[in-house]
Amino acid sequence: MAPRYAPSLRSRLPPLAILLQIIFIVIFAFFVDIADVVKDKKKELVTSYANFQDVHVIVFLGFGFLATFLVRYGFSSVGFSLLIAAMAVQWATLLNGFLLTSFYRWRIKLNMRSLVDAELCASSALVAMGAVHGKTNPVQLLLMALMEVTGFVINQWLIKELINLKPLVQHQGPPTAMTLHVFGALFGVMTSWVLYRRENEPQHEKEKFNRKSGLFAMFGTLFLWMFWPSFNLALSEHRHAAYGTYLSLAVSTITAMAISVLSSPQGKINLVHVQSSILAGGVAIGTGLTTEPWVDMTTGFCAALLSSLGFRYLKSHVLFAFEFQDTCGVLNVHAIPGILGWFASLVIHLVRIEDHTVAVRFAVHHISILLITVSVSLVLGIITGLLLKWSFWKPQQDRKCFDDQAFWEFPHLAERK
Numbered sequence: 366m367a368p369r370y371a372p373s374l375r376s377r378l379p380p381l382a383i384l385l386q387i388i389f390i391v392i393f394a395f396f397v398d399i400a401d402v403v404k405d406k407k408k409e410l411v412t413s414y415a416n417f418q419d420v421h422v423i424v425f426l427g428f429g430f431l432a433t434f435l436v437r438y439g440f441s442s443v444g445f446s447l448l449i450a451a452m453a454v455q456w457a458t459l460l461n462g463f464l465l466t467s468f469y470r471w472r473i474k475l476n477m478r479s480l481v482d483a484e485l486c487a488s489s490a491l492v493a494m495g496a497v498h499g500k501t502n503p504v505q506l507l508l509m510a511l512m513e514v515t516g517f518v519i520n521q522w523l524i525k526e527l528i529n530l531k532p533l534v535q536h537q538g539p540p541t542a543m544t545l546h547v548f549g550a551l552f553g554v555m556t557s558w559v560l561y562r563r564e565n566e567p568q569h570e571k572e573k574f575n576r577k578s579g580l581f582a583m584f585g586t587l588f589l590w591m592f593w594p595s596f597n598l599a600l601s602e603h604r605h606a607a608y609g610t611y612l613s614l615a616v617s618t619i620t621a622m623a624i625s626v627l628s629s630p631q632g633k634i635n636l637v638h639v640q641s642s643i644l645a646g647g648v649a650i651g652t653g654l655t656t657e658p659w660v661d662m663t664t665g666f667c668a669a670l671l672s673s674l675g676f677r678y679l680k681s682h683v684l685f686a687f688e689f690q691d692t693c694g695v696l697n698v699h700a701i702p703g704i705l706g707w708f709a710s711l712v713i714h715l716v717r718i719e720d721h722t723v724a725v726r727f728a729v730h731h732i733s734i735l736l737i738t739v740s741v742s743l744v745l746g747i748i749t750g751l752l753l754k755w756s757f758w759k760p761q762q763d764r765k766c767f768d769d770q771a772f773w774e775f776p777h778l779a780e781r782k
Contacts, residue, residue, distance in 0.1 A: 374772070377504045377759055382452075385507070389455045397462070400476035413477040417484075419595030422588060424450050424484045428491040430585025432498050432693050434574040434637050439581060440769040445503055449494055449510045450487045456511055457486035460518040465525065481599050485541060488596075489517045489549035493746075495693030496553030499767035500560060502760060505753045512752070513552050516745035520548055523737055528730050542600040542651040543707050544738040550700035551742040552749070558689035559750025562766070579636045586640040590614055593647035600651050610650045612658050613665030617646030620666050624673035638676040641698045645672035648699055649706035664709050668702040675701055707735055 429446035433439040461482050462473030473479075490510040501509070521541060574582070593614060594607040621642035625634045646665025675697035691697075711731045718724040753760075765771040 374502060374504055374759060378502075378507075381504055381507060382448075385452065385511075389459070392459055393455075396471060397458070397473045397475055400474040400479075413481075416595055416599055417477050417481050419592045420481055420484050420488075420599050423592050423596050424454075424488050424491065427585050427589035427592065428488065428495075430581055431589065431640070432495060432582070433585065434578050434582035434640070435499060435692075435767050436573055436575050436578045437768050437770070438499050439578060440773045442498060444773070445506055446491055446494070448503060449490060449506050450484075452507060453487035453490045453510045453514050454480075454483045457483040457514045457518065460515065461486065464518055464522045482541075485545060485599060486514050486517055489545045490514050492546060492549030492695055492699050493553030493556065495695045495698075496550070496557040496689075496691050497560060498692040500557070500562065500690065500692070500760075501753065502758065503772065504758045505760065508758070509556060509749055509753060512745060512749040513549065516552065516741055517544075517548055520544060520738055520741045523741070524734055527737070528733055542597070543703075543710070543734055545600065546648050546651065546699035546703035547707070547735070548738050548742045550695040550698075550703065551739060552746040553695050554689060554691060554700070555743050555746025556750040556753065557691060559747055560754060561689050574637055579640075583636065583640050586643065589644055590618075590647075593644065597647065597651050606650070609658065609661035610647050613646035613650045613661045613668070614643065615646075616662045616665040617669035617672075618643040620669035621645070621673050624670060625677075628674065628677040635677075638673060641694055642669050642672040642676060644698060645669045645702040648702040649709065651703070651706055660709075660713065664706065667709075668705050671701050671705060672697045704735070707731070 425447060428450070429443040432442035432446070435442065458475065458479060459473070461479060466473070466479065466482075487510075490513040493509065493513045494506060497506075497509070521544070524544070594610040597610040598607045600606070621639050622634055625638050625642070626632055629635060645668035649664050649668035650661055676694055679697060680691060680694055711728065714727060714731075715724050718727060761768075761771045769775075
């Protein structure tokens, strides 16, 4: 008879986590320095720290509580998100320093901007993690986060090296704003596809929510909703991105609730669908589209519409058609709105560019960025899924998926011998 609980991770998680942490400490000791903050203006330092704090709340609080809607997976969704983000931030700081930012005389300068960039990379890993919540153990999640952050930074480096953005700098937004959500979502979806368990079809018995878990998940959603303008401000070089994001989020909230009622057979609001779809407008406006509010609001409306319909109809259909289980619906929350925002940005900028030659070059650059991002995310997602599928990492049994009891202590449930 199979063991009642999941195999112990004593021989897997502590050695891997401690070894990685020691390696990072050694690398930081040899290559990382704190930037000279005396030279920075006090006002700029305060502003950058405020933005860092907002992004910090999104990464460690918002994403963690977002997945607590699973009735028996609250401990794991919050705890594992904290574990993954803490490790991803360190790894992203090193990779960004080595590949993307200035690496002068074998030293990486650590400042507020580099910390924000590292947390943006960590948020991409948390997006990918949303697709495999409940079906992976913390060892697999650590490896997945390292692979995702590596792929995300390499993707940014490829865009920087292969595509010359300098001639179009006045038109082209920062690549990070366009790629973060799309890369993380597609990476997670492909990993979930490889890790698919036919035993969980069509839905695992514990893949459900109740009033208490739904309320905690809404708590995380509200934090994401409130701080998302700062998140997009960190992604975009345009200061008006915060204004457009706020308006887009407001429109997507109303749209998501309306569509949830219209698409429900009982004519009621589905909390799980709404809590994710109201963020779709913020995802679509990641590039800071325009200074015209109605354009941002229209984009938010379309993003929420597609996301809400995707949650209601697409999620169950892709499970049967493509055999992958998207736990948190990252395909509908991040991938589809992200691609919609990319397309809207392309159209808006092409309309504004008067020179046809520049317009063609901009379109080629814009499309190339998306193609590179999609290709790298799909390939690395498959590779990561194959790596995580190895039985050496001791994945939990099918009946212990979506269950905190496989990894956390519950003294009141302990058996007395």
